[in-house]
Structure formats: C-alpha cells, structure tokens
Amino acid sequence: MKIVTLIACCCLAPPGLLPGRGESPAAVPSPPPGMVAIAGGSYKPLYAKEARPRTTQPFFIDITQVTNAQFLDFVTKHPAWRRSQIKPTLADKNYLAHWRGDLDPGDEKALAMPVVNVSWFAAKAFCETQGKRLPTQDEWEFIARADATRLDASSDQAFLRQLLEWYSQPASGPLPAVGEGVLNVHGARGLHGVIWEWVHDFNSTMIVGDSRGDGSLERKLFCGAGSLLAADVSNYAAYMRYAFRSSLKGDYCVRSLGFRAAKSVKEEPPAPAMPSFTTIYDLSGQWRTQDDRPLKLADLRGKPRLITMGFTTCKYACPRIIGDMKRIEAALGADADKVGLVFFSFDTAADKPAQMQAAMTEHQLSPARWTFAVSDDEAIRQLAVALQFKFATVEGFLTHSNLIAVLDAEGNIIHREEALGADIAPTITALKKLLR
Numbered sequence: 001m002k003i004v005t006l007i008a009c010c011c012l013a014p015p016g017l018l019p020g021r022g023e024s025p026a027a028v029p030s031p032p033p034g035m036v037a038i039a040g041g042s043y044k045p046l047y048a049k050e051a052r053p054r055t056t057q058p059f060f061i062d063i064t065q066v067t068n069a070q071f072l073d074f075v076t077k078h079p080a081w082r083r084s085q086i087k088p089t090l091a092d093k094n095y096l097a098h099w100r101g102d103l104d105p106g107d108e109k110a111l112a113m114p115v116v117n118v119s120w121f122a123a124k125a126f127c128e129t130q131g132k133r134l135p136t137q138d139e140w141e142f143i144a145r146a147d148a149t150r151l152d153a154s155s156d157q158a159f160l161r162q163l164l165e166w167y168s169q170p171a172s173g174p175l176p177a178v179g180e181g182v183l184n185v186h187g188a189r190g191l192h193g194v195i196w197e198w199v200h201d202f203n204s205t206m207i208v209g210d211s212r213g214d215g216s217l218e219r220k221l222f223c224g225a226g227s228l229l230a231a232d233v234s235n236y237a238a239y240m241r242y243a244f245r246s247s248l249k250g251d252y253c254v255r256s257l258g259f260r261a262a263k264s265v266k267e268e269p270p271a272p273a274m275p276s277f278t279t280i281y282d283l284s285g286q287w288r289t290q291d292d293r294p295l296k297l298a299d300l301r302g303k304p305r306l307i308t309m310g311f312t313t314c315k316y317a318c319p320r321i322i323g324d325m326k327r328i329e330a331a332l333g334a335d336a337d338k339v340g341l342v343f344f345s346f347d348t349a350a351d352k353p354a355q356m357q358a359a360m361t362e363h364q365l366s367p368a369r370w371t372f373a374v375s376d377d378e379a380i381r382q383l384a385v386a387l388q389f390k391f392a393t394v395e396g397f398l399t400h401s402n403l404i405a406v407l408d409a410e411g412n413i414i415h416r417e418e419a420l421g422a423d424i425a426p427t428i429t430a431l432k433k434l435l436r
C-alpha cells in the first residue's frame with residue numbers, strides 16, 4: 001500500500017492567508033525561509049461522533065518534508081544521532097536503514113528525497129536544532145483537508161477517492177524528491193501521496209480497529225474510550241491516518257514515515273533539547289510533588305519503583321489502577337518499604353499539589369512510600385512517549401491508556417501491565433526479583 005503523508009497542517013498560499021471556514025483572515029507575519037504561514041482557524045476532527053470544532057492558532061509549517069540532505073547535516077553536527085551511535089531507547093533497529101552509512105544517505109537523487117526511518121525522538125531533536133518543533137495533530141489535520149483550490153475538500157468524494165487510490169498503491173521503488181509533491185492551496189507540498197509524517201502529539205491518538213462500530217475500540221486499554229468513535233466514517237482516509245498514529249511508539253522507524261517542522265507565530269521560549277536518554281531518569285524537566293517540592297526524575301534513582309500515569313480526578317480507570325498498586329504494595333509485606341510508588345499526572349490544569357495531596361488522603365496512601373508528581377506539558381509528553389503511554393483531551397474529557405510499570409533502581413522498565421483488572425502476580429514477581 002502506498003503511504004500518504006497525512007499529518008495535517010494549516011498552511012496558506014501567498015499572498016493571502018487562508019483561515020478556517022467562515023473566518024476572517026488574520027494578520028500573520030511573513031514566514032521564515034522554506035515555510036508557509038497558516039492563519040489558524042477551526043476544523044471538525046474525526047474522532048468523536050458529536051465533535052465540537054477544534055481551533056488552531058496561527059503557525060508556520062515547512063513547505064516540504066525534511067530531506068535526507070537536511071538530516072545528514074543534522075547528524076554530521078550531532079554525532080549522538082548517527083545510525084551507529086544512537087541509543088536503542090531512541091530508535092529501533094530500522095533507524096536510517098536506507099542509508100549506506102552513518103554519513104552516506106546515497107546519491108544526489110537520494111539527498112532530495114524525504115528522510116524516512118526516523119523515530120519521533122530523532123525528528124523532535126532535529127526540529128529543536130532548527131528553532132522549530134513538530135506540528136501538532138490539530139495543525140496537521142487542519143491543513144490536510146485542503147486540495148489545490150479549496151481549504152476544505154474533506155467532504156468531496158472525488159478528493160477522498162483520490163486519497164484512497166494513493167493508499168492502495170504499493171509503496172515500492174524510490175521516493176520522489178520533496179519538491180515534486182502535490183501542492184495544496186496553502187502552499188504546502190506532499191501532504192498526501194508521499195509518506196506518513198510524525199506529529200508532536202501522536203500518542204494522543206487512541207483509535208484502533210474498524211471505525212464503523214463499537215468494536216473499533218480496545219476498551220480495556222483506554223479510560224473514557226467510548227468518546228473516541230469516529231465522527232465521519234465516510235472519510236476513511238482520515239481514519240487511516242488516526243489508526244496509523246495510534247499504532248506508533250516513539251522509537252519506531254518506518255520506511256514510509258518522515259516529518260516536517262512547524263513553528264508557532266507567537267514567540268515561545270525555546271524547548272529543552274531532546275535528551276539522549278538511556279532510561280526515563282535521564283529525561284529533563286522539573287516536576288512538582290504533592291508536598292509542593294521540586295522533583296527531577298533522576299531523584300528517583302536508587303531503588304525499584306512501581307509507577308503509573310493518570311489524573312487524580314479520574315473516576316474510572318485511575319482509582320482501579322491505584323487499587324491494584326495498593327494490592328501489590330500489601331502483597332510485598334515488609335519489602336514494600338524498599339519500593340517507591342509513583343503516580344505521574346498529565347492533568348496540568350487540576351493536579352496542583354493540594355489536589356494531589358487530597359488524592360493521597362482519599363486513597364489512604366503512605367507518604368513514606370507514595371509520590372504524586374506533575375510537570376509542564378513538554379516534560380509530561382516526553383515521559384509519556386518514553387513509557388509508551390497515550391493520553392488526550394476529547395470533547396472536554398481526559399482519556400488515557402492504562403499502565404502499571406516496574407522500574408529497576410536505574411529507571412529501566414522491567415515489567416509493564418496495560419490491561420485493567422489484570423493479574424497482579426507477574427508484577428509482584430518482577431518486584432521481588434529486583435529486591436533479591
């Protein structure tokens with residue numbers, strides 16, 4: 001099947017800026033070289049039956065995907081991201097597998113092709129060195145609706161058939177040069193018909209299976225998953241994008257998966273550099289505990305940990321997960337004093353120290369053993385991707401995958417459980433093995 005670049009952005013063609021349907025043009029500064037300016041606006045996403053429109057703020061996005069030549073310059077200047085030197089936590093064995101060597105992408109034609117076989121971590125690191133970032137899913141989907149003449153062609157059956165025809169063609173032979181990609185009305189090339197593209201929040205997509213019924217969701221894996229049914233099942237091309245993202249993990253390197261960079265119009269402080277980490281304890285970021293104390297992940301080194309991610313006001317999955325962790329704690333007996341239990345929150349709006357402390361009290365958790373912590377969006381996203389954890393806000397409700405993981409004293413993941421109500425015996429066994 002031919003892979004299609006489907007991470008929607010909202011770029012616009014000069015000289016005018018193109019807003020979402022029914023909106024007035026907004027004043028957006030001229031884009032940096034190689035990028036187009038997107039005025040922002042709203043669109044109706046695929047993932048909910050009664051979805052409310054989502055809004056994107058003005059942004060810039062690359063006209064084309066990042067090329068092998070550009071990525072060669074990156075790995076030349078940053079040796080830690082070369083094929084022979086990259087850490088296995090950052091990319092699987094297929095990383096840059098199509099290159100002939102660390103610094104040899106191929107001939108002149110290959111240099112002009114989009115770089116593929118790159119992980120989310122590598123794509124993110126590349127963007128940061130350029131003073132840019134990966135586009136969000138909303139940004140990408142906002143502009144992916146466009147064809148050559150219309151801002152939103154997503155209801156045009158001819159346009160949708162064309163996308164599916166691209167999908168159905170085998171992804172064989174060399175990729176075209178990025179400059180040969182189809183130009184849309186925003187001025188962006190190759191959004192469809194070339195490759196898939198990474199988005200920053202790919203792990204906020206939790207659709208699996210067939211989108212046409214309740215069987216589309218692996219309900220045991222997601223809290224609040226019922227809200228994720230597709231809004232427009234006729235747009236199967238868009239559904240394929242969401243389903244593909246749902247299958248990804250941060251270290252995946254796929255021969256039909258590349259990326260392009262984006263940049264906010266509104267000036268933002270530079271993001272911290274993507275660390276070359278061996279375990280999650282190498283990740284950067286400042287966390288805050290239920291006692292309003294600062295915490296770095298490196299501070300957790302020294303003993304085994306039982307960890308999870310969620311949010312304290314959750315009424316379904318998280319209380320059950322905490323209950324399982326308490327049962328594991330009880331089964332350890334006196335050895336529980338040698339283990340730390342950590343609840344990482346992704347709810348930056350509600351989970352302030354006082355709320356996390358209240359959750360500790362509600363669940364009758366020992367402060368000598370338990371830690372609740374929350375951080376900023378960037379640190380949370382990095383940890384979630386490293387833990388292969390998914391979370392999103394859908395129709396105003398927080399939703400997430402389920403996870404209980406056992407870490408050794410250095411932060412290596414020794415065991416993980418992702419189903420609610422699973423047998424806790426394997427988790428207890430993994431912890432006791434570490435304690436021995």
